[in-house]
Amino acid sequence: MAEYNPSVIEPKWQRFWEENDLNQTEEDRQKKYYVLEMFPYPSGRLHMGHMRVYSIGDVLARFLRMRGFSVLHPMGWDAFGLPAENAAIKNQVHPAAWTYANIEAMKKQQKALGISYDWQREVATCDPDYYKWTQWLFLLLYKRGLAYKKQAGVNWCPNCSTVLANEQVEDGGCWRCGTEVTHKDLEQWFFRITDYTERLLEDLKLLSGWPERVRMMQENWIGKSEGAEVRFKVKGREDEISVFTTRPDTLYGVTYLVLAAEHSLVEALTAGSERQAEVQAFVENTKKLNDIARASTEMVKEGVFTGAYCLNPVNGEEVPILVGNYVLMGYGTGAVMGVPAHDQRDFEFAKKYQLPLRVVITPEDQELSAADLKEAYVDAGVLINSAQFNGKTSEAAQKKIAAYLAANNWGEAKVTYRLRDWLISRQRYWGAPIPVLYCEHCGTVPVPEEQLPVLLPEDVVFKAGGQSPLAEHEGFLHATCPQCGGQARRETDTMDTFIDSSWYYFRYTDAQNENLPFAKGQGDAWVPVDQYIGGIEHAILHLLYSRFITKVFHDAGYTAAVEPFTRLLAQGMVNKDGAKMSKSKGNVVSPDEIIEKYGADTGRLFILFAAPPEKDVDWSDRGVEGSYRFLKRVWRLVDRYADVLQQPVEQQVAADDADQALRRAMHTALKKVTEDIEERFNFNTAISSIMEAVNSAYSYMHEKEDHIHHGMMREVLEILVVMLAPFAPHLGEELWERLGHQTSVHLQSWPTVDSTALQVAEVEIVVQVNGKVRDHLVVPTGLTREALQELALASAKVAQLAADKQVVKVIAVPDKLVNIVVR
RNA sequence: GCCGGAGUGGCGGAACAGGCAGACGCAAGGGACUUAAAAUCCCUCGGUCCAAAAGACCGUACCGGUUCGAUUCCGGUCUCCGGCACCA
Numbered sequence: 001m002a003e004y005n006p007s008v009i010e011p012k013w014q015r016f017w018e019e020n021d022l023n024q025t026e027e028d029r030q031k032k033y034y035v036l037e038m039f040p041y042p043s044g045r046l047h048m049g050h051m052r053v054y055s056i057g058d059v060l061a062r063f064l065r066m067r068g069f070s071v072l073h074p075m076g077w078d079a080f081g082l083p084a085e086n087a088a089i090k091n092q093v094h095p096a097a098w099t100y101a102n103i104e105a106m107k108k109q110q111k112a113l114g115i116s117y118d119w120q121r122e123v124a125t126c127d128p129d130y131y132k133w134t135q136w137l138f139l140l141l142y143k144r145g146l147a148y149k150k151q152a153g154v155n156w157c158p159n160c161s162t163v164l165a166n167e168q169v170e171d172g173g174c175w176r177c178g179t180e181v182t183h184k185d186l187e188q189w190f191f192r193i194t195d196y197t198e199r200l201l202e203d204l205k206l207l208s209g210w211p212e213r214v215r216m217m218q219e220n221w222i223g224k225s226e227g228a229e230v231r232f233k234v235k236g237r238e239d240e241i242s243v244f245t246t247r248p249d250t251l252y253g254v255t256y257l258v259l260a261a262e263h264s265l266v267e268a269l270t271a272g273s274e275r276q277a278e279v280q281a282f283v284e285n286t287k288k289l290n291d292i293a294r295a296s297t298e299m300v301k302e303g304v305f306t307g308a309y310c311l312n313p314v315n316g317e318e319v320p321i322l323v324g325n326y327v328l329m330g331y332g333t334g335a336v337m338g339v340p341a342h343d344q345r346d347f348e349f350a351k352k353y354q355l356p357l358r359v360v361i362t363p364e365d366q367e368l369s370a371a372d373l374k375e376a377y378v379d380a381g382v383l384i385n386s387a388q389f390n391g392k393t394s395e396a397a398q399k400k401i402a403a404y405l406a407a408n409n410w411g412e413a414k415v416t417y418r419l420r421d422w423l424i425s426r427q428r429y430w431g432a433p434i435p436v437l438y439c440e441h442c443g444t445v446p447v448p449e450e451q452l453p454v455l456l457p458e459d460v461v462f463k464a465g466g467q468s469p470l471a472e473h474e475g476f477l478h479a480t481c482p483q484c485g486g487q488a489r490r491e492t493d494t495m496d497t498f499i500d501s502s503w504y505y506f507r508y509t510d511a512q513n514e515n516l517p518f519a520k521g522q523g524d525a526w527v528p529v530d531q532y533i534g535g536i537e538h539a540i541l542h543l544l545y546s547r548f549i550t551k552v553f554h555d556a557g558y559t560a561a562v563e564p565f566t567r568l569l570a571q572g573m574v575n576k577d578g579a580k581m582s583k584s585k586g587n588v589v590s591p592d593e594i595i596e597k598y599g600a601d602t603g604r605l606f607i608l609f610a611a612p613p614e615k616d617v618d619w620s621d622r623g624v625e626g627s628y629r630f631l632k633r634v635w636r637l638v639d640r641y642a643d644v645l646q647q648p649v650e651q652q653v654a655a656d657d658a659d660q661a662l663r664r665a666m667h668t669a670l671k672k673v674t675e676d677i678e679e680r681f682n683f684n685t686a687i688s689s690i691m692e693a694v695n696s697a698y699s700y701m702h703e704k705e706d707h708i709h710h711g712m713m714r715e716v717l718e719i720l721v722v723m724l725a726p727f728a729p730h731l732g733e734e735l736w737e738r739l740g741h742q743t744s745v746h747l748q749s750w751p752t753v754d755s756t757a758l759q760v761a762e763v764e765i766v767v768q769v770n771g772k773v774r775d776h777l778v779v780p781t782g783l784t785r786e787a788l789q790e791l792a793l794a795s796a797k798v799a800q801l802a803a804d805k806q807v808v809k810v811i812a813v814p815d816k817l818v819n820i821v822v823r
Numbered sequence: 824g825c826c827g828g829a830g831u832g833g834c835g836g837a838a839c840a841g842g843c844a845g846a847c848g849c850a851a852g853g854g855a856c857u858u859a860a861a862a863u864c865c866c867u868c869g870g871u872c873c874a875a876a877a878g879a880c881c882g883u884a885c886c887g888g889u890u891c892g893a894u895u896c897c898g899g900u901c902u903c904c905g906g907c908a909c910c911a
Contacts, residue, residue, distance in 0.1 A: 003862095213905065216827045220907040227911085245911060258911090301909070326909045336911045344824090345909055418910070539906080609848070610835060618835070622849055629863095630848085636863085675839080685837065688847035695847090698864085766843050771892045773843050811891050817842055821891050 004635035006599025010730040014111055022744055023116040027525075029070040034526045035061045036505055036565075038534030038542070039076045042124075043083065044102035046109040048574035048581060048607070048619060049535065051591040055604040056571060056613050056683070057533050058115045062726035063677050065116075066750040072526050073116060074508040076123035077103050080131075080497045082160055082176060085430045088462040095430040096458070099126055109591060113600045114729045116746070121511040125500035130507065131432035132453035133517035134500050137549070138435055140556060142446050146192045147424075149444065154423055156184040161465060162427045163188060165496060166420050167221075167541045175541075189434060189493065191422040193548050197222060200419075200547055209567030211614065217539045223418025228402045230337065230411040232257060232310040235318060239265055241310055244332035244416050247342065248405070249397040252386040253360035254312050255350065256338040258303060258324040261286040263334045266306070266323055275307040279323055286325045301326045301349050313410035314401070315387065324349070332416055340376065341368075347376035360385045361394060422545065424496045429460060429469045431494030439481035439488040448482050454490070468492055501542055502549040505529055505564060517558075524560045532565040533613075539570065569681065572616035574607070581619070589619055601728035602628040608683040608727060630691060631731055634724065637697055638735045641713055646740060649710045659709040660757075662700045666716045667757040669693035673723050674753065683727070690723055714739070719751050766817040767792045769801050785812040792818035 017023055037057040040050060061073040077099075084095035091098075103124060110117065123130050141147040155164040159179035163186065168175040193200075201222045204215045227246035234241060241257060259266055261283040270276045282304040289299075303324035310321055319338075326345065327336050340350030340357045350357060357370040361381040368377055380394035389397050405411035425434065433454040435447035447454055457476045460469035470476055471492040481488040503517070510522035527550075534542075543565070550564040573580060576587040594603040606627035611617040655663070669689045676686035697716065700708075717739060725732025725745045736745035760781055765788065767775040775797040779788065789810045792798060798820060805822040812818045 211828090213827055217906050220826070223907070223910070225910070243911080247911085299909075324909095326911095328910075331910050333911095339911095343911075345911080349909095416910080418907085536905085612836085615836090620835075620849070623835070626848055632863090680839075682837095682839090684835090685839095685847080688837075691847055702864085764843090768842085768892075771842095771890095776843080809891060811842095813842065817892090819842080819891050 004632045004731075006601060006730065007596070009734045010112070010114065010595075010599055010601070013730045013733045014114060016733070016744070017116070017746075018111075020744070022746060023073075023118055024120060025072050025074075025118045026065070026070050029068060031069045032072070032526060033064045033069040033531070034072045034505075034529045035064070035531045036072075036074070036508075036529045036533070038532070038538065039078050039123075039501070039504060040106065041081060041083070042077045042079050042099055042102040042106055044105055046106055046113075046591050048589060048591060049571075051113060051594075051603060052574055052607045052613075052617070053533050053535070053571050054110065054113060054115045055607055056569065056681075057531075058113075058604075058729075059608065059677065059683060059726045060531060060681075061116055062729060062746055063750065065746065066722070066726070066748060067678075068749065072121075072508065073118060074121040074123075074511075075107075075110065075115070075117040075119070076121075076504060076508065077125065078497065078501050078504075079103065079124045079126035080431045080494075080500055082162075082428060082430070085428060085462065088430075089464050092462075094458065095462075096126065099124075099430075112595055113591065113604065116729070121508045123504055123507050123511055125432075125497070125504065126430070128453045128455055129514075130504075131500070133507065134432045134495065134503070135435040135447070135452050135454060136449060136517060137499065137503060138432075138495065139446050139449060139452075141191055141552060142436075144552070144556065146195065146552060147189060148192065149187060149189050151185065151187045152190075152423075153183050153185050154188055155181045156186075157181055160428075161467070163423055163425060165423045165498070167422075167544065168498075188423055188425040189436075189491075191424050191499075191548075193422045193545075194417065194419055196548050196551055197224075197417050197419050199551060200544065203547070203551075203563055206563055207565075207568070210565075211568065211570050214536070214539045214543070214568060214570055218544055221419065221540045221544065224415060225417075226413075226415050228398075228405060228411055229333065229414040230313065230405060232312065232319075232337075234265070234269070234321070235309040235311055237268075237308075239268065241265060241321070241335050242333040242411075243335045243337045244414060245337055247339065247394075247398070248401040248413075249380075249383060249386075249389075249392075249394045250339040250342045250360055251312070251314055251337070251401055252383075252389070253339040253341050253358045254317075254319055254337045255340060255356045255358060256319050257310055257321045258327050258336050258338055258349075259306075259321065260327040260329040260334040261323060261325065262329040263323070263327075269306045269308040269321060273307045275305065279304055279306055282323060282325075286323075289325070299325070301345065301352070303349065303353060305353075313405070313408065320355070322353075330420075331418065341370060341373060342376050342378055344376045344378060347373070358385060422496075422548075424499060425493040426496055427468045427471075427492075428494055429456070429462070431497055432500065433470065433494050434491045436491040437479055437481060437488040438491070439484060439486055441486050442481055442483045442488075445481055445483055445488065451482065468494070470494070498542060498545050499549075502545040503553070505532075505546075506553070506559070520558060523558065527559055528561045528564055528566045531567045531569065533569045533571060535573075536570040543568070569613060571613050572611065574617055574619055576619040578618060589621075594624065598624060598628045599631075599730070601731045602631055605631065605687065605727050609687045610684070612684055613681055630694070631728060633698075634694055634720070635731070635735070637694060637701070638717055638721065638738060640701065641708065641717060642738045642740075644706060644708065645710060645714050645717075652711060653709065655709050655712050658700060658703055659712045662696055662716055663712050663757050664760070665693050665696035666719050667753050670719055670723060670751055671753045671758070674750070677726070687727060690720070690727075693720065721745060722748050722751055763815045765815065767795055767798060768817060768819040769798060770821055771819060774798065774801060781815060783814060785814060788812040788814065788818050792820060 035057050037053045061071050065071045079099050084099045087098045088095045155169050157164055157174040157179055159177045169181050173180055225246050228248040229242050229244050231240045231242050270279045303322040306321045308321045309318045338346045340346040341359045342361055359368045359370050362368050362384055363381045383389045383392050383397050402413035435454045437445045439445050457473050460473055477490055479488045479490050506518045506523050509526040510518035546564045550561055553559045554562050579585055581588045606624045610623055672689040673686040676682040721732055721735045732745045762778050763781050764776050764778050766773050775795050789812050802822045808823050809821040
């Protein structure tokens with residue numbers, strides 16, 4: 001036969017799979033498995049990161065089908081979003097045209113990679129058939145009180161001309177373009193994700209199949225902290241100031257209060273007083289600073305006295321109220337109590353403004369005095385100067401004081417979270433319109449379900465900057481109120497694209513359903529996703545939103561699942577020369593060029609072999625050569641014997657030692673590959689054990705030439721080809737055919753390990769003296785400890801080393817080692 | 824600062840339950856085939872000492888502990904990566 005030529009065999013088998021519908025989901029098997037790779041944004045070109053994530057998913061999908069599972073392995077497009085709109089502005093193409101052209105191009109590349117997707121379930125979030133249900137989802141949340149509109153200070157990206165959710169601001173910049181985010185006060189739609197905070201936190205415990213770091217990232221993001229809220233009465237006024245503290249045990253040590261510049265009471269407290277001008281100037285200066293500067297620990301803490309005092313509820317003390325630049329309105333209550341003796345920040349602030357210190361917590365074996373403190377004592381301890389709580393430990397006092405506050409209506413135990421509601425309005429065209437109308441008489445009216453989808457008008461004008469084209473489209477803007485029939489104005493904002501992607505894995509289970517987003521039976525048959533695979537950049541954003549939406553579906557009775565993704569694999573990045581591939585660095589290698597030069601099978605094999613899936617890999621052109629070399633080696637091996645195996649065998653002879661050794665090598669590899677894929681996702685070591693088996697086959701080939709044991713060789717080569725098929729699906733088909741089979745290798749059952757083939761008559765054991773390896777012995781398998789000891793002690797090496805010493809102890813591990821302890 | 828993860832040859836990595844550290848691959852060196860090259864096949868390949876072999880010693884970031892035995896378990900230190908952070 002000819003040389004291995006992937007450019008011929010790969011298209012051949014891709015056509016074969018398509019013509020025979022080989023990748024369609026087989027729904028009727030006993031066990032199901034839903035393997036899902038995060039769907040891509042249709043940028044137009046696949047990059048190496050895509051190739052990696054699809055290769056991982058495809059090995060798993062193909063392997064599990066062979067293992068007898070019904071496997072759902074779908075693909076789709078996260079197709080709404082800004083790049084399409086920017087392309088429209090730049091090149092005067094409609095976002096839809098641009099997007100669908102990109103989808104076609106990328107789908108072609110995915111097919112060229114030989115990924116086994118069930119294309120009948122393909123979804124694109126920009127299809128009206130899909131976004132109709134995204135709008136339906138909005139209405140579901142609206143009905144359940146989970147979608148609401150409010151005036152709020154929001155993040156604004158001036159470059160993208162739209163608002164952003166908190167999760168979409170990274171280091172003060174826009175997640176998409178990096179432009180520094182500014183603040184705007186706008187009326188916007190929010191999803192009440194904070195109703196689910198505790199469940200989102202608590203259910204992280206269910207996700208033992210997720211990487212620890214991703215769970216930690218979500219936990220940090222949710223940011224639970226437990227403490228108490230305390231209400232301080234303002235002296236001479238009716239107002240109260242609430243503060244949140246995690247240390248209610250230090251309440252008797254409060255010597256001042258600090259308000260955020262944006263706090264609603266600042267103006268009232270200073271109005272008409274002689275301090276008004278000074279405070280106003282301070283507030284304005286503070287507000288001018290951007291978020292990054294304000295949040296920086298480098299910033300100098302500054303404050304100004306308001307002239308007002310409030311009363312500490314527990315002891316009636318008057319404490320001054322200040323405004324400070326380090327107190328944030330967005331966390332807690334926007335006001336903090338100052339306990340300089342027991343908080344380092346407060347300590348520094350108090351020293352600067354000569355505010356008094358009072359020690360209320362001491363370590364058990366030491367006395368502290370306010371005058372001697374060089375820094376705050378922040379650890380737990382025993383209470384002093386705290387009335388009836390003196391002598392209690394911090395831990396006990398936290399509970400007692402919270403109860404005492406509650407009993408007197410001065411405050412209560414409280415839990416605060418960092419997580420904020422999800423801002424979902426976007427002032428852009430290329431997204432799902434928010435299905436809401438504003439009627440002159442009826443106010444805010446949701447679009448009735450039967451009127452969905454609210455279609456995006458096609459005849460819009462795209463231009464840089466300014467507002468969304470929808471807001472300028474007269475035909476879209478004006479509508480009839482479904483309640484009173486009067487004039488109504490449409491909401492012109494579209495939904496955050498993260499809503500589209502927060503439920504797509506449900507849609508795959510019933511992608512063609514015209515009456516529902518998905519039938520409950522179909523959803524429950526597949527969701528939760530058994531294995532989800534994607535980049536770590538979604539650790540918070542997409543994964544948190546999806547968890548939230550799944551819980552909403554669950555509460556509304558649409559799914560039995562409480563979590564969407566049972567197991568998560570956060571695959572590492574593909575770098576080159578130690579840096580992320582990028583055009584500007586000129587270190588980009590595209591899947592296309594690899595397919596063209598070596599074939600998809602080589603590319604897939606290399607990217608899986610180079611590193612474990614969760615680690616970053618450094619792309620190596622030499623390494624790819626190595627993988628290509630290996631596939632050619634397999635090709636030649638099968639080619640060498642395929643014809644020989646077709647010839648009739650006159651009389652089958654018994655297998656000799658060499659035959660059995662090869663059979664053992666192949667079954668050993670099979671066992672390892674099975675475990676590596678199934679239990680550990682160690683594709684790299686799975687591939688290396690296939691390589692070892694092939695090396696053994698080459699040794700055998702050199703020894704035996706044509707004098708092979710036919711039955712054994714057929715078995716060995718078939719196991720090899722089937723084992724390789726999930727990794728190199730085209731080569732697998734071609735070699736399977738070459739071995740005389742008519743059906744697809746991917747329809748084969750995964751071979752079973754023959755444990756008798758693994759048995760060996762003799763093993764090499766290690767003989768150690770005082771833990772150091774001194775000798776090796778070949779002994780029959782299964783020798784008892786006693787027999788091993790005897791053999792080891794009889795070894796000449798041992799005799800020599802132990803000559804003038806006394807044997808203290810002998811440890812024997814059957815089939816492994818003997819350790820002789822001498823003195 | 825708090826939380827999490829990781830440190831193994833020239834390189835990517837392996838050692839799955841505490842039992843021969845470095846599987847497999849890349850790179851490097853040598854050999855076979857060839858007029859030659861490519862392709863292919865075979866061999867060597869952690870360090871030091873030794874001409875070499877045999878052998879000895881050292882070696883999994885560092886220091887210590889547990890153990891007959893530690894890359895693996897425990898305590899401490901350092902470095903790198905990631906998340907959160909004037910978070911009250």
